[in-house]
Amino acid sequence: MKLSHKIGKLFSREAHRRAARRIDRKLHPIPLAPLLDKIDKVRLRELQEGHATAKNYPAKYVRDIPRYLRMNIPRVQDLNLHRLPPQDVLDLGCGGGFFLFIAQQFGHRCLGLDMPDHPLFGELCDLLGVQRRVWKIQAMEPLPDLGRKFDLITAFSIGFNRKIDKSLWHPNEWDFFLRDLQDRHLKPRGKIFLAMNPQLDGDYYSDDVRDFFLSRGAEIERERVSLLSTL
Template sequence: MKLFHSPRIEPFLAKIDNRRLREIQRRYAGSSDRYAKYADVEHWLKINLPRVQELKLDRSPLKQILDLGCGAGFFLFLAKQFGHQCLGLDVGDFLLSNELIELFGLERVTGRIRAFQPLPDFGRKFDLITAFSAAFNRSEDESKRYFPEEVRDFFLKRGARVDGERVSFRS
């Protein structure tokens, strides 16, 4: 059996301005803010590192990446450490996410993705477009489906591979 070495998160944490991060974390400690959980940067980087590895971004040629609903930018921050050109798109309504995007030195366009509306013109093409835990059409019903049937069918008709909440398109 081949065992994969899982990179440690510490070298990535070391790239972050620790004093500024601690100051942000102090302000959000005990906060009931919807996304205050994202102040635990170490935890969310650990969640996002497997995403980077699964997409082979730790060993692939450099890519232009767009992350829809990028939130605080954990995924893009890690992808950037491997040399990729990264751009996020999010609403910009959440102060903590805005602060972390800035802390991570990420480029982000603010805007709301709306059904049947084209995305903004980013002025560049992308090799990879991601959207993690964004669930823009998530079904709130009891059925525990990740999205409504018609959205699933739409993905499938467009040639997507659907695996639980995971939807992937190959170019």
């Protein structure tokens, strides 16, 4: 088969999957208003007043809560969390906890993990009632004991795959990380879902990282990398 034909088929498969997800979201919506109603307005106003003019990067999250909830609703829908029975969910680099807050409304038992650098993320998680473990993920270092195993481990807009010298993880670092998740934190038949951040060149991962994910049986669709437990 010609390369152009193969690429065409790949794109049409991707386009088809994206369209199917869009339709499914429309058929099974998660309305925003009931989510907003669950948030303590007094505490939110206090947080917003405290950060009204702050220039630090997480301040944007507290100024426009509806925007970030809206961004996270499709994440919950695409992982089918609004239709699954209660799951144990771990979100790595959870930021303000918006994704887990929505997931919790459907009965899921959620834990976020994020580094200590931005206390506002912790305050947002508190506001949203999301339990958070403070931990900095580092290349070739296992995660701490989290006290339980998870059906689903997610990471959105990933920022932890940078080494101290700012270079990105290579396959050996991803291999260590995924083995640790698989062996110590994922339940049998659990699932890992990663949403990569675009790099400066617009790519989501280098070719060798992509090949590594594929060799681990991942399903890849642009920024989305899904892996199933091998147990």
